[in-house]
Amino acid sequence: MTETEHLCDIAVIGLGVMGRNLALNLNDRGYKVVAGDAFPDVVVSARAELEPTVTVVDTPIDVLKHLKAPRTMLVMIKAGDPVDALIETFRPHLQPGDILIDGGNSHYHDTERRQALLEADGVRFVGLGVSGGEEGARHGPALMAGGDPDAVAAVSAPLAAIAAKAGDGAPCFGTFGPGGAGHFVKMAHNGIEYLVMQALAECYLLLSGPAGLEREAMAETFRRWDETAASSYLLEITAVVVDEVDTDTGRPLVEMIKDSAHHKGTGRWTVEAGLQYGVAVPGIATAFLARALSSRRAPHAASLRRLPPAGDAALIADDL
Amino acid sequence: MTETEHLCDIAVIGLGVMGRNLALNLNDRGYKVVAGDAFPDVVVSARAELEPTVTVVDTPIDVLKHLKAPRTMLVMIKAGDPVDALIETFRPHLQPGDILIDGGNSHYHDTERRQALLEADGVRFVGLGVSGGEEGARHGPALMAGGDPDAVAAVSAPLAAIAAKAGDGAPCFGTFGPGGAGHFVKMAHNGIEYLVMQALAECYLLLSGPAGLEREAMAETFRRWDETAASSYLLEITAVVVDEVDTDTGRPLVEMIKDSAHHKGTGRWTVEAGLQYGVAVPGIATAFLARALSSRRAPHAASLRRLPPAGDAALIADDL
Amino acid sequence: MTETEHLCDIAVIGLGVMGRNLALNLNDRGYKVVAGDAFPDVVVSARAELEPTVTVVDTPIDVLKHLKAPRTMLVMIKAGDPVDALIETFRPHLQPGDILIDGGNSHYHDTERRQALLEADGVRFVGLGVSGGEEGARHGPALMAGGDPDAVAAVSAPLAAIAAKAGDGAPCFGTFGPGGAGHFVKMAHNGIEYLVMQALAECYLLLSGPAGLEREAMAETFRRWDETAASSYLLEITAVVVDEVDTDTGRPLVEMIKDSAHHKGTGRWTVEAGLQYGVAVPGIATAFLARALSSRRAPHAASLRRLPPAGDAALIADDL
Amino acid sequence: MTETEHLCDIAVIGLGVMGRNLALNLNDRGYKVVAGDAFPDVVVSARAELEPTVTVVDTPIDVLKHLKAPRTMLVMIKAGDPVDALIETFRPHLQPGDILIDGGNSHYHDTERRQALLEADGVRFVGLGVSGGEEGARHGPALMAGGDPDAVAAVSAPLAAIAAKAGDGAPCFGTFGPGGAGHFVKMAHNGIEYLVMQALAECYLLLSGPAGLEREAMAETFRRWDETAASSYLLEITAVVVDEVDTDTGRPLVEMIKDSAHHKGTGRWTVEAGLQYGVAVPGIATAFLARALSSRRAPHAASLRRLPPAGDAALIADDL
Numbered sequence A, B, C, D: 001m002t003e004t005e006h007l008c009d010i011a012v013i014g015l016g017v018m019g020r021n022l023a024l025n026l027n028d029r030g031y032k033v034v035a036g037d038a039f040p041d042v043v044v045s046a047r048a049e050l051e052p053t054v055t056v057v058d059t060p061i062d063v064l065k066h067l068k069a070p071r072t073m074l075v076m077i078k079a080g081d082p083v084d085a086l087i088e089t090f091r092p093h094l095q096p097g098d099i100l101i102d103g104g105n106s107h108y109h110d111t112e113r114r115q116a117l118l119e120a121d122g123v124r125f126v127g128l129g130v131s132g133g134e135e136g137a138r139h140g141p142a143l144m145a146g147g148d149p150d151a152v153a154a155v156s157a158p159l160a161a162i163a164a165k166a167g168d169g170a171p172c173f174g175t176f177g178p179g180g181a182g183h184f185v186k187m188a189h190n191g192i193e194y195l196v197m198q199a200l201a202e203c204y205l206l207l208s209g210p211a212g213l214e215r216e217a218m219a220e221t222f223r224r225w226d227e228t229a230a231s232s233y234l235l236e237i238t239a240v241v242v243d244e245v246d247t248d249t250g251r252p253l254v255e256m257i258k259d260s261a262h263h264k265g266t267g268r269w270t271v272e273a274g275l276q277y278g279v280a281v282p283g284i285a286t287a288f289l290a291r292a293l294s295s296r297r298a299p300h301a302a303s304l305r306r307l308p309p310a311g312d313a314a315l316i317a318d319d320l
Helices: A017-028 A040-050 A060-066 A081-093 A108-119 A133-139 A149-162 A181-208 A215-225 A233-241 A266-277 A282-296 A313-319 B017-028 B040-050 B060-066 B081-093 B108-119 B133-139 B149-154 B156-162 B181-208 B215-225 B233-241 B266-277 B282-296 B313-319 C017-028 C040-050 C060-066 C081-093 C108-119 C133-139 C149-162 C181-208 C215-225 C233-241 C266-277 C282-296 C313-319 D017-028 D040-050 D060-066 D081-093 D108-119 D133-139 D149-162 D181-208 D215-225 D233-241 D266-277 D282-296 D313-319
Strands: A010-013 A033-036 A072-075 A099-102 A124-131 A142-147 A173-175 B010-013 B033-036 B072-075 B099-102 B124-131 B142-147 B173-175 C010-013 C033-036 C072-075 C099-102 C124-131 C142-146 C173-175 D010-013 D033-036 D072-075 D099-102 D124-131 D142-147 D173-175
Touching: A010 A017, A010 A060, A017 A033, A017 A040, A017 A072, A017 A133, A017 A149, A033 A040, A033 A060, A060 A081, A072 A149, A081 A099, A081 A108, A099 A108, A099 A149, A108 A124, A108 A142, A108 A181, A124 A133, A124 A149, A124 A181, A142 A149, A142 A181, A142 B215, A149 A173, A173 A181, A173 B215, A181 A215, A181 A233, A181 A266, A181 A282, A181 B181, A181 B215, A181 B266, A181 B282, A215 A233, A215 B142, A215 B173, A215 B181, A266 A282, A266 B181, A266 D266, A266 D282, A282 B181, A282 B282, A282 C282, A282 D266, A282 D282, B010 B017, B010 B060, B017 B033, B017 B040, B017 B133, B017 B156, B033 B040, B033 B060, B060 B081, B081 B099, B081 B108, B099 B108, B108 B124, B108 B142, B108 B181, B124 B133, B124 B149, B124 B181, B142 B149, B142 B156, B142 B181, B149 B156, B156 B173, B173 B181, B181 B215, B181 B233, B181 B266, B181 B282, B215 B233, B266 B282, B266 C266, B266 C282, B282 C266, B282 C282, B282 D282, C010 C017, C010 C060, C017 C033, C017 C040, C017 C133, C017 C149, C033 C040, C033 C060, C060 C081, C072 C149, C081 C099, C081 C108, C099 C108, C099 C149, C108 C124, C108 C181, C124 C133, C124 C149, C124 C181, C142 C149, C142 C181, C142 D215, C149 C173, C173 C181, C173 D215, C181 C215, C181 C233, C181 C266, C181 C282, C181 D181, C181 D215, C181 D266, C181 D282, C215 C233, C215 D142, C215 D173, C215 D181, C266 C282, C266 D181, C282 D181, C282 D282, D010 D017, D010 D060, D017 D033, D017 D040, D017 D133, D017 D149, D033 D040, D033 D060, D060 D081, D072 D149, D081 D099, D081 D108, D099 D108, D099 D149, D108 D124, D108 D142, D108 D181, D124 D133, D124 D149, D124 D181, D142 D149, D142 D181, D149 D173, D173 D181, D181 D215, D181 D233, D181 D266, D181 D282, D215 D233, D266 D282
Parallel strands: A010 A033, A010 A072, A072 A099, A099 A124, A142 A173, B010 B033, B010 B072, B072 B099, B099 B124, B142 B173, C010 C033, C010 C072, C072 C099, C099 C124, C142 C173, D010 D033, D010 D072, D072 D099, D099 D124, D142 D173
Antiparallel strands: A124 A142, B124 B142, C124 C142, D124 D142
C-alpha cells in the first residue's frame, strides 16, 4: 500500500455551512475530501460534524500534503481581501498544475486579476459561481464555472457530480469561457433576485396601502399569485414571511423589521457592469438604488422641525 | 317535473377560449351552465365544442330565461367599452338580486363605476380577477373577487369550486373587500410580471453582450438559474424561448423578433395607481416605460443622416 | 355719456396674490379691470390694495354687470372643484360669446371637459398656463393658451400685452391649438423643474456625503456651477438656500427641514400623460416617485426593532 | 539681468483650444507663460496664434527649462492614458516641490492614484475641474481644485486670477480638500447636465407627440419656458437648436440627427460614485442608461421579421 492511496481527491478550504455541506456532498459522490479552515474554533466544530467521513486538518495550508497531484482546492471563504490573503499564503507552496477554485461571491474583475497572478506560477484558478444556498450546497447546487478551459475541464468531473440534476438528469453545471465568466454569470443572476424583490416590495405597498390588505389577506394573495405566471421562489417565501406574527407585539412581523436594506455587492456590481459595457439595466439600477436610499435614512434628531406652511419648500415647484 | 328543474345555475357570457374553458370547468364541478356570445360565428363553434354538456344560446340576452333566480352571469368579454355595452343591453331585463361577475381585465375604476350604476337597480356586480391563462380556466384558475360582500358571498361556492387548489387543498379564490378590489389585486399582480420580464431582458443583454453567451449557453444558463432562488415561471419559459431556432434563417428566434413590446393596460394602470396613491413604484414604472420606449421606435427614413463629428450633439455635455 | 363707457374690459376673479398682480398688470397696459373674489376677507384686503385703479366687487358674479360684451373673465382660483363650482354658479348668467379664461393649474383633461360643457351654451373657455410666479404676474408672466381658435384670438390682445417680453420684444404669449393644449404645455414645463430639482438633490447628496462639503463650500460650489452650462434658475436659488443658517441651532437650514416632499399635481400629471400616450418619461417618473417615497416615510414607533443579524432579511439575497 | 528674470511663471501643456485659451488668459493676467504640445502640427499652429505673447516650445518636456522654481505646469491633454504617459515622461526630470495641475476630465480615482505616485518624489499634483468651455477658458472658467492643501495654496493665485468673477467680484475658483475632490465636484456637476438634457428630451417628446407642436411652436415654447423657473442654459440653447432647419430636406434639423447619444465618461462616473458610496442617484442613473440604450440600437437587418399576431410575445404578459 503506497502513500498515494491515502491521498485525497480534493480539498475544501473554509468550513462555514457552505463549505461543510459541499465537503459532505463531494464525499457522497465518492470523492475523498480533506478540509481546513483558518479559524481554530471552526475547525473544532467542523471536525465534530465531518469526521471521520472527511479529514479535517488544522489550517488551510495543511490540506496540501493530503492531496493527490494536481492538487485541487475548492475555496469557500469570504470574498474580497481574505481570498487575496489566502492566495498569498499558498503561493510559495503551490506547484505548476495545482488548481484553486474560488466558490465565493467574488467580483469577476478580482477573479481575472487572480488568474493572471497565478498563471505566472503555472497555477490554475477557476472562478465558480455557486447558487442554491445551504440546501443546494449539501444536495445539489447550481454551479457556474469560468477560467482557463484546461483548468475548467480538469475540475468538471467533481463539479458535475455534486451539482443539482435537471429534470432530464443533466447536471446544473455550466462552463462559461475564460476569465471571470462564471462569477459574471452568477452576478447577473443576482440582478434577477434584486428586481423580483423590488417587485414584491412595490406590490406589498400597493396592497397594504390603497387596497388595504391586512396580514392574512396579504399572505393569501401572495400564495394565490404563486399559482399564476407571476410565480417565483421569492414570491413563495414572501408569502410565508408576510404571514408571520411578531410574538412580542402581536403585529405582523414585517412591520417590526427596520425598513433598511443592505447588500453584499453583487447587485451593485451588476449595475456597474451595465454602466461599463453600455448595457441598459434601468430596472436593476432602480432596485439597487432603492436599497441604497433605504439604508441611508438617518434617524432624525428630535429637534428636526418642519418649516411653517408658508415656507413649504416641497410645494414651491408647482407654484412657479 | 317543474320548469325550474331545467333551469341553469350560472351563465357564461363570452365564449372565447377563456369563457369556453370556464364553462366546462363549472360543468365539471356540477354546475349546470348556459352560455352565449354576441358573435354568431363564435356561437357556432362554441356549440360544436360545448353541447350537449353546456347549453349554448344564440345571443347573450337569451341566457336570462335559462337561469334560476337570482340569476348569476359570468362575463368573459373584452374589457372596456364592450362591458359597458353589455350592461346597457342587460339593464332593462335584470331584476333586483341578479348578479353580474366581470371576469375580464377591467380597470378597477370602471368596476367601481359599474357597481354604482347597477346598485341603483338592485343588481349586484362582482369584479373578478382571473389568472392562470387558458389552462387555468379549464382546470383551475386563481380567482380574486371584489364587490359587495353579500354578492361576493353569493358567488363564492361556484368560484371556489372551479379555482385551483393549493397544496393544502384550499381553493385559490380570494375575496378582497368592496369595490374594485379584485381587479386592483389582479392588476398589481401583473406588475410583478412586468418586473420579472424586465429583469430577464436586462440579464439577457448582460449575458449576450459582455459575457458573450450564444443561444445554447444562454438557454442552459437560464435553466440552471431556475434551480436557484431566482427561479420563476417566467424564467422557466424564457429558457425555452431563448433556445428556439428560427427555421428560415437558422438564427436564434429571439434575434428575429422585433424588439418592440406592446401592452394591454394592466402594467400602466399599476403605475398610475402608484402615482395616484403616492406609492413608490419605481421598478414597475421603469419596466413599463422601457416598453413604451421600445414600441415608439419609428423606423428611420433612409435619408436619416448622422451629423459630422464636429456636430456630435451627444458629446457636447462632457465638453461643457 | 353712455353706460357702456363705464364698463370694464376684463374681469379678474380670484384675488390672491397672482390675481391681484395680474389685475394691476392689465391696468398698467390700459385695460379697465373689474375684480372679485368669493371670500369676503380677501375682497377687503384686495380693495385696499387695488382701488381705485381696479374696481373690486363683492362677489365673483358681480363682475358680470361691469363688463363690456363679450364679457371676458380671467379666473385665478384654486384648481379642481372650485373651478367647477364657479362654472356652475356662472352658467345661468352667461351669454353666448362670453369668454372664461382659466389661468390656474388645471389638468388639461378638466379643461377639455369644461370647454365641451360650456360650448353647449355658446360660451368660450380658454385654458391658460401662467408661469413666472408672483413677480411674473405683476410685470410679465409667460402665458400658454389653448382652446377654441376664435376664443384664443379674442383674448390675445390683453394676454400679449401683459406677457413678458423676450429680448427681441416679442411677447411671451404662446397659443397651442384647441382643447387643453395650453395647460398641457404648462404641465410638461413643470416636468423640467422636477428633474432639475432631482438633479440638485442628488448632487447635494454626492457633495455632502462622499465629497464632504460643508455648508459654505456647498453654496460656493453651486454658485460656481451657475457660471457653467449647468446653470439654471433653480441652481441659482438653491445656492442661496443651502447657504442659509438655522437661527435656533446654528446648523445649516436644509438639515433642519424635514426631508419629505409634497406636490400639487403637475408632476404627476406629466408622468400620467407619458403613460397614457406611450411617451417614455423615465426621468420625470423617477423624480416624482422619489418625492412620493420621501413623503410616505412614516415616523417609526420607538418600539421598532431591528432583527438580530441571523435574521437580517436585507442580506439574504446575496447569499442565495 | 539674471537668467531668472527670463524664466516663465507657469507652463501650459496641451495646446488644443482649451490649452491655448488658458495660456492667453494667464498672459492677460500678467503671468509669463511657456507652452508645449506633443504633436508637432499642434505646436506649429499654436505658435502662430500665441507667439510672441506666449513662448511655445517644441515638446512638453522642453517647458521645464523655461520655468521658475517651483515649476508649475497646467496639463490640458486628453484624460486617461495620455496623462499617465506624460507623467512617466516627466517623472525623471521633476524635482521636489514641482507642481503638476491636471485640468482635464480625469476620473477622481486616477487623480488620487497619481497624487500618491508623485508624492513619493516630493512632486505635488493638483486635480483641477475646469468648466465653461472654450469661451470660459479664454475669459473666465469656473475652476474646482483638489489635492494637497499646500499645493493647492501654491497655485491659488494664478487660478483665482484667470477664473470667472461672480457678481460680487469673487473668483469662481473653489478648493475642495485633498485627493481628487476637485475632479469629483466637476464630475458631479456634469450629472446636472445629464438630467437637464433628459428633462428636455422627455418634454420634447411630450410636446411633439401628444401636444403635436411643430418646429416653430416648439422653439417658441422653449424660449417662453426660459423666462420661467424652468430656465437654464441648456434650455436656452435647446430653443435655438430645435428651431434649426435642415438645408437639404427642409425638415427640422433635430429630426435628421440620429437619435443615438454617446458619452465621454463623467455621467457614468457620477452614477458609479453613487453606487460606490451608497448615494441614491436614480435620476442621473436613468439619464445615463437612457443614453446607453439609445446608442446600443443596432440597425436591424432587412430580414428582421415580426412574428404573426398569434406569437406576439409582447402581449403575453397581460393575458397571463
